[in-house]
Amino acid sequence: MRKGIFIIGTDTDAGKTFVTAGLTYALKQNKKDVIPYKPVQSGGNGDTRFYKEIADLDYSIEEMNTYTLKEAVSPHLACKLENKKINKELILNHYKKLINSHDYVIVEGAGGIVVPLVDKEYYIYDLIKDLNLEVVIVARAGVGTINHTVLTNEFLKTQGIKAKGIIINQYNNKFYEDDNIKQIKELTNLEIIHKFNKLEDFSKESIEEEYKKIDENKLIELIF
Ligand SMILES: Nc1ncnc2c1ncn2[C@@H]1O[C@H](COP(=O)(O)OP(=O)(O)OP(=O)(O)O)[C@@H](O)[C@H]1O
Ligand SMILES: C[C@H](N)[C@H](N)CCCCCC(=O)O
Ligand SMILES: [Mg+2]
Secondary structure, three states: OOEEEEEEEOOOOOOHHHHHHHHHHHHHHOOOOEEEEEEEEEOOOHHHHHHHHHOOOOOOHHHHEEEEEOOOOOHHHHHHHOOOOOOHHHHHHHHHHHHHHOOEEEEEOOOOOOOEEEOOOEEHHHHHHHHOOOEEEEEEOOOOHHHHHHHHHHHHHHOOOOEEEEEEEEEOOOHHHHHHHHHHHHHHOOOEEEEEEOOOOOOHHHHHHHHOOOOHHHHHHHHO
16 A cells, blocks of 8 residues: 655754655665655755755656745745745645655655645645645754644644654753653653654764664554
């Protein structure tokens, strides 16, 4: 069976792209047919370039993305600045094509869960529902994450979107980070699927080293 998952963040810069590329890398290492998909990116095509470079993908940027917007601001505003309007049908059709031709599709959101794609009309959570996908939440390890993560999970519940678990990013071995994770577990009742360390050196080599620690089987079992 072909399978998709939607990666949401507790905020922009939480590490969705880093995690999406990591999951892609791990599945690819395991000889799985996987493609990452970023429906809407604002601030250029950095996310899809990152997937391509870090996971050594042969896919073109266009295969992995529907809308690239210039300004690094909320997609609804970035669209307005270019006189564009996101057409959800294009995204839904793009996703359908991918899920019909790959075993695993990993979809990355933009920013957090309540980000407008079309002003007053269409939000990231609407897209998740239209795609009929479950989500994985990417959360930071550091101070501020309890509130962000619990609010994200509570909002998902109001929308009837199921969270499969949480991936902690930028873990830096601090005592308060362990307590943050404990609090998040207790308050959300969600599984902590994986913990990615904070890398001092964000080079391809050290990123790959971090990705090699992923247990692919556990990942497939918990996410898909
Ligand atoms: N584990 C990590 N260790 C060190 N730096 C990291 C790590 N994860 C992410 N970063 C840094 O944080 C930045 C933002 O991460 P990333 O691009 O994955 O966020 P995002 O959630 O995808 O943001 P967006 O909403 O723009 O898509 C990265 O460019 C990198 O500099
Ligand atoms: C530009 C940034 N890196 C993302 N691509 C878009 C983040 C939108 C956030 C909107 C908001 O929640 O205020
Ligand atoms: Mg990103």
